[in-house]
Amino acid sequence: MKSDLKLKGQSALVTGANSGIGKGIALALANDGANVAVNYVSNPEAAQAVVDEIKANGGNAICLQADVSNEAQVQEMFRIMCRSFGTIDILVNNAGLQKDSPFAEMSLADWQLVLNVNLTGQFLCAREAVREFLRRGIVPERSKAAGKIICISSVHEVIPWGGHVNYATSKGGVMMLMKSMAQELAPKKIRVNSIGPGAIQTPINRSAWETPEAMDKLLTLIPYQRIGQPEDIGNLAAWLASDEADYITGTTVFMDGGMTLYPGFSTNG
Ligand code: BGC
Numbered sequence: 001m002k003s004d005l006k007l008k009g010q011s012a013l014v015t016g017a018n019s020g021i022g023k024g025i026a027l028a029l030a031n032d033g034a035n036v037a038v039n040y041v042s043n044p045e046a047a048q049a050v051v052d053e054i055k056a057n058g059g060n061a062i063c064l065q066a067d068v069s070n071e072a073q074v075q076e077m078f079r080i081m082c083r084s085f086g087t088i089d090i091l092v093n094n095a096g097l098q099k100d101s102p103f104a105e106m107s108l109a110d111w112q113l114v115l116n117v118n119l120t121g122q123f124l125c126a127r128e129a130v131r132e133f134l135r136r137g138i139v140p141e142r143s144k145a146a147g148k149i150i151c152i153s154s155v156h157e158v159i160p161w162g163g164h165v166n167y168a169t170s171k172g173g174v175m176m177l178m179k180s181m182a183q184e185l186a187p188k189k190i191r192v193n194s195i196g197p198g199a200i201q202t203p204i205n206r207s208a209w210e211t212p213e214a215m216d217k218l219l220t221l222i223p224y225q226r227i228g229q230p231e232d233i234g235n236l237a238a239w240l241a242s243d244e245a246d247y248i249t250g251t252t253v254f255m256d257g258g259m260t261l262y263p264g265f266s267t268n269g
Contacts, residue, residue, distance in 0.1 A: 007032040007089075013081055015090070018038060022039075024231050024232075027234055028071060036087070040064075042127065044057050091125055091150070092150045092152065093121070099167075106165065110125040112187075122174055133147030144246045146188055152194070153171050157253060159259070159260060186249050195237060195255060200233060201228065222257040
């Protein structure tokens, strides 16, 4: 752990934290002093490995299984979270998935699965977190805010994405979920923001980086000329959750190496 602990004494829940971006965020929050609940839906060994890594580094963490799209499971997860850590100060709504197909072939099941996990899951977790933030209020020794929510969105909340219409739709929804919540809850001193990652090297987009040819093609979309890493997003999430970012609410911070800068126009148009 670092010596300057921006999140000391705060408790955080990170959904989908047993791999990829969620894992990077869980490690970063713990590194800044937060107690971290590592949510997962499958692969408990991977979740336990994240908890073990946090503990080996001097931090405090637990694993919590729940399908974020299931209301009863989410409510039970928050009960255990609050029993274990006393309360929740930070929610990172990270759990998400892709079920890609050409539009004409997209099944209703794949449409609904992606919307249920990526959008309804963020609603269900945010609602439970907000209920606890409102019940508890501000604890000035821990944070200036009564609670912080970080929604993990995507560059695809603004970049349309053919072949992934369900996914892009879910992220467009996350943007208005985040902004409308931020507007409603700011007077209660609850901050709600999103991070919009570009291409981050994780299992969800393996096919986009695993061969040199795929990586070369991907880099044509990234002006900064490198793929992102989970630690990039973790560092941003830890800062956004801290009081250093206390005046930020209702914003998506894109962390994408410039992917949202229309790179196709750099030498055309
Ligand atoms: C997707 C990745 C993709 C990235 C950039 C993310 O939201 O999950 O598969 O590589 O956006 O297109």
